[in-house]
Amino acid sequence: MKSEFFSPGRFRAVVVKEFIQMRRDRLTFAMMIGIPLIQLILFGFAINSDPRHLPAVVLSADNSVFSRSVVTAMHNSSYFNVLRSVSSRAEAQQLLAEGEIQFVLTVPEQFGRRLIRGEKPVLLLEADATDPAASANAMTAFREIVSRSVYRELKGPLADLLPGEEPVTLRIHADYNPEGITQYNVVPGLMGVILTLTLVIITGLAITRESERGTMENLLSTPVKPIEVMIGKIFPYILVGYIQILLILTAAKLLFHIPMRGSLPLVFALSLLFIAANLTVGVTFSTVAKNQLQAMQMTIFFFLPSILLSGFMFPFRGMPEWAQYIGQILPLTHYLRIVRGILLKGNGLAQSWCHIWPILLFWGIVLTVGVKRYRRTLD
Amino acid sequence: MMDEQEFVIDVHGISKSFGSKTVVKNLDMRVAKGEIYGFLGPNGSGKTTFIRMLCGLLKPDKGFGTCLGYDILKESDRIKPHVGYMSQKFSLYGDLTVRENLDFIARMYGLKKCRQAVDECIARMGLETFRNQLAGNLSGGWKQRLTLASCTLHSPKLLLLDEPTAGVDPGARRDFWDEVHKLAAEGITALISTHYMDEAERCHRLAYIAYGDLLASGTVAEMIENSGLATWSVSGKNLHDLSEKLRDMPGIQQVVAFGNTLHISGKDHAAMEKSILPYMSESFRWAKIQTNLEEVFIHLMQQVRNV
Numbered sequence: 001m002k003s004e005f006f007s008p009g010r011f012r013a014v015v016v017k018e019f020i021q022m023r024r025d026r027l028t029f030a031m032m033i034g035i036p037l038i039q040l041i042l043f044g045f046a047i048n049s050d051p052r053h054l055p056a057v058v059l060s061a062d063n064s065v066f067s068r069s070v071v072t073a074m075h076n077s078s079y080f081n082v083l084r085s086v087s088s089r090a091e092a093q094q095l096l097a098e099g100e101i102q103f104v105l106t107v108p109e110q111f112g113r114r115l116i117r118g119e120k121p122v123l124l125l126e127a128d129a130t131d132p133a134a135s136a137n138a139m140t141a142f143r144e145i146v147s148r149s150v151y152r153e154l155k156g157p158l159a160d161l162l163p164g165e166e167p168v169t170l171r172i173h174a175d176y177n178p179e180g181i182t183q184y185n186v187v188p189g190l191m192g193v194i195l196t197l198t199l200v201i202i203t204g205l206a207i208t209r210e211s212e213r214g215t216m217e218n219l220l221s222t223p224v225k226p227i228e229v230m231i232g233k234i235f236p237y238i239l240v241g242y243i244q245i246l247l248i249l250t251a252a253k254l255l256f257h258i259p260m261r262g263s264l265p266l267v268f269a270l271s272l273l274f275i276a277a278n279l280t281v282g283v284t285f286s287t288v289a290k291n292q293l294q295a296m297q298m299t300i301f302f303f304l305p306s307i308l309l310s311g312f313m314f315p316f317r318g319m320p321e322w323a324q325y326i327g328q329i330l331p332l333t334h335y336l337r338i339v340r341g342i343l344l345k346g347n348g349l350a351q352s353w354c355h356i357w358p359i360l361l362f363w364g365i366v367l368t369v370g371v372k373r374y375r376r377t378l379d
Numbered sequence: 380m381m382d383e384q385e386f387v388i389d390v391h392g393i394s395k396s397f398g399s400k401t402v403v404k405n406l407d408m409r410v411a412k413g414e415i416y417g418f419l420g421p422n423g424s425g426k427t428t429f430i431r432m433l434c435g436l437l438k439p440d441k442g443f444g445t446c447l448g449y450d451i452l453k454e455s456d457r458i459k460p461h462v463g464y465m466s467q468k469f470s471l472y473g474d475l476t477v478r479e480n481l482d483f484i485a486r487m488y489g490l491k492k493c494r495q496a497v498d499e500c501i502a503r504m505g506l507e508t509f510r511n512q513l514a515g516n517l518s519g520g521w522k523q524r525l526t527l528a529s530c531t532l533h534s535p536k537l538l539l540l541d542e543p544t545a546g547v548d549p550g551a552r553r554d555f556w557d558e559v560h561k562l563a564a565e566g567i568t569a570l571i572s573t574h575y576m577d578e579a580e581r582c583h584r585l586a587y588i589a590y591g592d593l594l595a596s597g598t599v600a601e602m603i604e605n606s607g608l609a610t611w612s613v614s615g616k617n618l619h620d621l622s623e624k625l626r627d628m629p630g631i632q633q634v635v636a637f638g639n640t641l642h643i644s645g646k647d648h649a650a651m652e653k654s655i656l657p658y659m660s661e662s663f664r665w666a667k668i669q670t671n672l673e674e675v676f677i678h679l680m681q682q683v684r685n686v
Contacts, residue, residue: 007489009486009489010486010487010489012486013482013483013486013487016483017472017475017479017483020474020475020479021472021474021475024474024475024513025474213470213473214466214468214469214470215470215471215472217436217466217468217470218464218466218470218471218529219487220436221434221435221436221459221462221464221466222459222484222487222488223456223459223460223487223488223489224487
């Protein structure tokens, strides 16, 4: 009873108690480890799997060794499944519109001859970009496929065409949205999604459980201060959050070979902010919810917009403007950009700052609401 | 009559309402040190709310007073360390063991030598065999014993027990009350709410509260005396018919069947005797008996309803 405001001893006791309860509550514990794993496997493999054998047709007005070589190489790359040749542009476009095929390769007249003359003839690849993520890899690979196959044919007297610039001009037509299609987007994004889901639910439940089971009443009749209970309950889950991050980053590296260009310590440091924001949301929900079921419902209410409007599910810039405004409020939106920026682009603190302050702002507001509500429910 | 005594609870004009519903109305209460004070009243009469106000879980809307010498409005932080509160519902952690629960509570009160205090408490309350069992798996009686252990762990000066023995068998209840009397002998004051008459009779003093109002208080004898009730007992055949006939007679307020006897009580002694006179035949045996607490309480409750 020495300290009037905050007692480390009592805080420690709350933390120890939470850990014991966490250990005994097998279901919750399984959820904390299981959710990341299941989501990783589902999203990681299902969404991230590199689409191959995409159906394609060729509209060729040239029958040179070069054009044949390009088509064979496309087929062999396994990205494209070259179904057949079509004879008219109208037919090709019909197929594309119907969704029968994903790509049309157009080879112009005299392609081979103009290539030999060094005129850099144009090869046109049109992609059905309604699902940009589906065609992205094939489009990226196309450039490489063409130049290799053409080089292979530049033998003997044609070898002097080899060095220098590319012998062919490539045109790729697609609604290319660079933010939405990078293969590596999903796994770093999952980190934010998993943290949001588990942390908000678990803290929401942990506190409503105390009031639902009546233990809160007992707790409040002791000299313990609300702040000690709050922080004592939150602290173990910060550790849980970091375990999840470690789990996901390890999987990202080993299973998905995600490049990690930026600084991992920076990811860890900035994650604390995001974890704190989510825990505070959970705590605030628990001060409003009367029982665990309500807390769960509120969590879903928060989780759905987070997962749908943050740019995790859909390309952010592909969303309508009003949805983007909502998305901008959510911490997940900014956390995704921070993590992707650091891991994939090698961003540092300076480049991340524009996504840090919105999380801080969000946190501050939710914390204020939570503390106000918490005092009032105590009466 | 006990002005010179030290009052552990001394509150006046306490009121509390939730929304438009007034739960406690202008309640005064004085409880002397070392007293076991019984707190009775029908469900929803405001007992729990009043007890919660005493230990700082709720703030009174009106009223003033002290608990353990501290202002109940401003100094609940000073009151809490000296109070052991036991809520109606089992409120320890079902997923912690007996030992872990006690250890946690000990730390909440900032006890020094936690381990020793917990060990002593386990030994004193006879909880050794259960020490590593999950509290949620204990039977009702042992749960209640554990709760009593947890709220006496920090040697409080005042126990606030809110229906501590609800749903506990008579043996465990008797053990529990023996324990409370032992603590009272050590100078601990206890305010206990209950619905059991036998428990009420084990209290030093009683208060009866109904729908927020304090209706009566005093010792058991005083309560019975002040009620002014007289009671007759009758036995014989066809008691049920008799009870139907007597129920609406002038002067008779209560007719209650107790196995093979009926208890008939009323406040207006003359009118009651006049009413039962025709039935004083050979087939019934009549005797004037001591009014018991239950009859007093039912009488009090009826009065409130009639108002």
